[in-house]
Amino acid sequence: MDAKARIREQDDTDDAGAARAALDTVATRPMIGNEAIARGAWEAGVKVAAAYPGTPSTEIMEFVGIFPAGDIKAQWSTNEKVAMDVAIGASFAGVRAMTAMKHVGLNVASDPLMSQAYIGVNGGLVIVVCDDPGIHSSQNEQDTRMFARFAQVPVLEPSDAQEALDYTRWAFEISERFDTPVIVRSTTRLSHTRSPVTTGPRVAREPLGFNEDPVKNVIIPAHARLAHPRVLEREAKLAAYFDDPEFTRWEEGDTSVGVITVSTSYAYVKEVLPDAATLKLASSYPLALDRIRAFCDSVDRVFVVEELEPVIETALHAAGIAAEGKAWFPRVGEFSPENVREGFRKAGVLEAVAAPEPWAVTPTMRPPVLCSGCPHTTSYMAVRAVEGRVAGDIGCYTLAAVDPLKAIDTCVSMGSSIGNAVGLYKAGQETRPIIATIGDSTFLHGGIPPLIDAVYNNANITVMILDNHIVAMTGGQDHPGTGKTLRGDETHRIDFEEMVRACGVKSVRTVDSYDVASVYQALREAIEYRGVAVVISNRPCVLDPVKLKGSPLQVRADGCTACQSCMNLGCPSLGWSDEMLDGFHKITIDESSCIGCTLCAQICPSDCIRPVAN
Amino acid sequence: MDGSSEKAPAPRNVLIVGVGGQGVILVSKVLALICQRQGLEVKQSEVHGMAKRGGGVFSHVRFGPKVWSPTIPQGEADVLLAMEWSEGLRWLNHMRRDGGTFIADTRRIIPPFAFRSRKHGSQSAYSSQAPREVMEMVGSGYALDASKIAADLGEKRAANTVLLGVLSMALEFPVEDWREVIAETVPAKALEVNRLAFEAGRDWVETTRAIPLAERLKDLPGREAEAETLAPVDIRFEITAEWCKGCDICVKMCPERCLRLNDRLVAELTDAQACTGCRICEWLCPDFAIRVQRVPVLEPVA
Missing domain, CATH: 3.30.70 (Alpha-Beta Plaits)
Structure with missing residues (x-):
């Protein structure tokens, strides 16, 4: 689904009434999980939505952008924390608000989340977080359910695209009813699987107006001490609320084995063990323990099948409920019908089936690579030529860490490169020139405070900003450096040279990424410079916003x-x-x-x- | 407990694989639309992110009265449609052993990774398993040069539609549904060539089916003749230190980055193992100071 094409299509629609009617029509069609989440938000009457792109969550905000601007203000924010703050602000204003991010984006946004968990909401506030079990396109496979438990906010976990829509809509009800932010947790497999979804109309919401309650809204120590007990009461109320056949669904079956499961793990359980008694949860936190206990008492042997961390299993053990789980099912990587089946085999539930001897095949290794004509290539040829100690960052250019460019020494998290370079310099051990390389969007996301830090603390480092005018890795999204908004409207464009100078950098030079000699020369001079020097390597991405093709x-x-x-x-x-x-x-x-x-x-x-x- | 006693018939599984940019997702969307027309539940699962970066791409399509898992369990793909030869090999064991159909484009897209070893006499690390031996091992299915069939129709890019034609022969859906969905999916100006490509794929299967496998195998590309094995050589990097003025050209231009200037500013080899003996330093040295020799390694006489 090309969401951007549909945004343009939407803009071209003159007949707003017809478009409106088409949106409101109840229909069933296949959607990826991310589209269903966007649709669910629109149906719930969301007014403000903000996100920073990140696989596998990116398409959510692109799909939100398809809906009329009169319905939803949708925007790319500079990073996940800002997106979260924007959504929180809208909730304060009394409208429903949503933010969406990948799992590691929640690390960035966790500061306001932890406060908001105490503050609660005015208009419903939903945080969609997409985990990446199997690490298809991330730096780790952290389990957001742990974050929900940590922040003491409920987490809803849909198992297919229909539930993604339904749970998103439902999350806003819970948010307002229990005065809490709600996390909707997806995973790569749900976000990017297309399955049939029945849509509904949008429920228009009357804005609640700003709630003039400083004791609630201003989270100073005196107020926070009042809020914390409320958070614990809320946890208990939510657990009681989830004790309902709709949310904690008891599917009768063979009682020799009972399976408690959640999210897409449910689909794998149904695939390999369709006849077992099953308790399908909508949430891993908080748990409806009474209902779970009754289920466990009704079966001979209880299994918890949950991807990644044993969140439910640990909670059951703490509650004195005997359940088996991670002894049989992996704690790392993505679940599949194969490894869920294998787990039940090891546990003696399913019989081992002799698999045929696999065909001996020798496929070719095919790791992802930088594209033909990628402007990042020259920058990394140059940092290799000067034998730099290179602190890398997050983006397509991380691919320069492997053969043949092999030019990146470290990669940590969004915006880390510059701070890492400062540390490498301060350690005083490095004989090579210290270079931080960071993309345009990553720089705006998290590179500015460390650049100021570098100048402030007199670090002798070189920073290369690889400006390809787009968020490339996630499929070409706009950001403040592109001069375009999510909906494609012209807006103020950040000038990188101006920005860098404003941070106090004296040596700034912009070069054409396709001019090999200039890039080498500029980098050499930057390294010679004592202090923070910035080289901006400037050329648009060859794929986005337009696919470039010159004469070969x-x-x-x-x-x-x-x-x-x-x-x-x-x-x-x-x-x-x-x-x-x-x-x-x-x-x-x-x-x-x-x-x-x-x-x-x-x-x-x-x-x-x-x-x-x- | 017997895990296979499902009430509804098991879903059918089609695994579509290829390389980023080939149109794997497009082909699976066409298939999903056709399944939907039959009133079947469809789940189609793919992974975004790296797809555009030249990596392998795969799409699981499952359809039936009820579909649970979004991915196809290993060994249960009824059809494996490979749009690139080596990607087909990568996923071959995902195919059902009893009655699975392997449809493979013999087109080879060789990744940069396959050219990593540049030693004297190196060959690309692309899979050496050729269509003839693989089809003999699998025992059924179709290996075809879809790009060539499409090119013969005047549009190389219609190779995907040729493969859809082949796929349509492996599934039981009415051919009219295929034709209509393809007509709805492809751009209007490419309609005619895609129509022809679809029929060409079907015709190819008709013709090929009539030929016994043993006969068919003969026409498939076999393993390429092993490249002539080169006699092993020792690489010797020699420099006349008095002539070297430390200009750094060889150091900067060495493709293997295994030269440096020593503290007397004379070029020297840092890693004899990394040097491939390409001689670029010898050719570029303005002072004729470098000589690279490839000395044959002599076998001891027994």
């Missing part, structure tokens, strides 16, 4: 010395030809994918890479 290049085979210098770029358009020179493959360029960036031509020592002759 070709290798003149008679000039190619098979030296492999160009292969150091790791460009997917470059490969080996069958022709060899003294035992080395000459190079050939795939014209269909080459975009003509000329990087290979610029570094070819024998000058044999030229435009394809027309």
Whole structure:
């Protein structure tokens, strides 16, 4: 689903009435979980939604952006904490508000969450967090249910796209009824699986107006001490509320085995053990322990099947309920029908089935790579050439950590590179030039405070801002440096040079990422500079917002010395030809994918890479 | 307890795999739409994020009266549709052993990773298993050069639709539904060529089915003749120190980054294992100070 195309389509619709009617029509159609969440928010009457992109959550806000601006104010915020604060502000104003982020985004946004857990809400406040079990595109696989328990806010865990819609709508009811922020937790598999969803109309909500209650809204120590007991009372009330057949669903079955499960794990349990008595929870926190205990008493053996951490299992053990779980099912990685089945086999519930000897196959390793013509390539060729100690950051450019660029020494979290570089410098151990590399959006997200820190504390480091004018890794979202909003409207554009100078940096230079010599030269000069020097490597991403394609290049085979210098770029358009020179493959360029960036031509020592002759 | 005693018939599973940018998701959406027309529940699962970065892409499509797991359990794919040869191999064991259908485009997309070893005489690390031996091992299914069939129709990019034509022969849905959904999905200006490509895929299956497997195998690409094994060589990097003026050109241009200037500002080899003997330093040295020799390793006489 190309959400952006649909945003444009929406803009082109003249007949607002017809569009409105189409939106309100109750229909069943396949949606990915993220679209269903967006739809659920719209149906719940959400007025303000803010997010920072992050796989697997990105599409939620893109889909929210499809709905009329008169219904929902949707925006990309500079980071998850800001998005959370925006949503909290809207809740203070008395409207329903939502923020969406990936699991590690909640780390960034956790500060206001922990306060808001005490403050509660005025308009309903829902935080959608998408976990990434299996680490498809993240730095860890932390379990957001632990965060819900930590913050003492309820967490709803849909198991398919229909529930994603229903639970999101329901989350707003819970939020207002129990005066609490509510987390809706998705996972990669739910967010990116398409299944049929029946939609409903939007319920228009009257704004509640600002609630003039400083004791509630201003969380100073005296007020917080009053709030904490309320949080504990709320926990008990919520547990009682979840003690309901709709939320803690008891599916009768074979009582020799009873399975307690939640989220997509439910689907795997039904796949491999369709006849077992099943207790399907809507939430891992707080738990409806009475109902769970009754279920456990009705079966011979109780299993908890939950992805990642044993959140439910641990709570059951604490409550004195005997249940088996992580002894059989993995605590790391994503669940699958295979490993859930294997768990039940090991536990003696299912019989082992002799699997046929697998076919002996030798597939090719195919890790993700930087695209043909990626402007990040030159920057990393340059930092390698100066033998820098490179603190990397989060984005496509993390792919430069592996062969053949192999140019990044560390990668921690969004915006960490600059602070890490300051620490590397302060440790006083490094003989190599210390370089932080950070993307444009990542810099705006979390790179500005550490840059100020570097200037303030007189660090001698070089910062390369890799400005490709987009949030590329998540599929091309706008940010404050692009001059466009989520809905594609023109807006104020942050000027990076101005921003960097305002932080106190004296040495700032912008270079063209496709001009190899200039990038090398600028980097050398920045390293020579004593103090914080910033080099902005500037070229748009080749994929977004528009896919770039220039005239391709070709290798003149008679000039190619098979030296492999160009292969150091790791460009997917470059490969080996069958022709060899003294035992080395000459190079050939795939014209269909080459975009003509000329990087290979610029570094070819024998000058044999030229435009394809027309 | 017997886990397989489901009331509703088990769902059918189609696993579609390929490389980012090939259209795996598009093909699975077409299939999902067709299933929906039959009134079946469909779950289609994919992973976003790395898809555009040249990595492998896969999409699980499951359909039936009731579908639980969004992913296809290993060994239960009724059809494995591979849009790239090696991706097909990667997922081969996901296919059902009894009656699974393997449909593979023999097209090879060789990733940069396969060119990592640049030693003298190195070959690409792309899978050496060729269609003939794999189809013989699997015993059924179809391996075809869909890009060539599409190119013969004048539009190389219609290879996906050729594969949809082949897929349509492996599933029991009415052919009219396929034609209509494809017509609804492809851009209007490409309608005719996609229509032809779909029929070409179907025709190819019709023709191929009539030929016994043993005959078919003969026409498939076999393992490429092993490249001539080169005699092993020792690489010797020699420098006339008096002639080197420390200009740094060889150090900066060395593709393997295994040269440096020593404290007397003379170029030297830092890692003899990393040097491939490509001779770029020798050719670029303005002072003719470097010589790279490849000395054959002589086998001891027995």
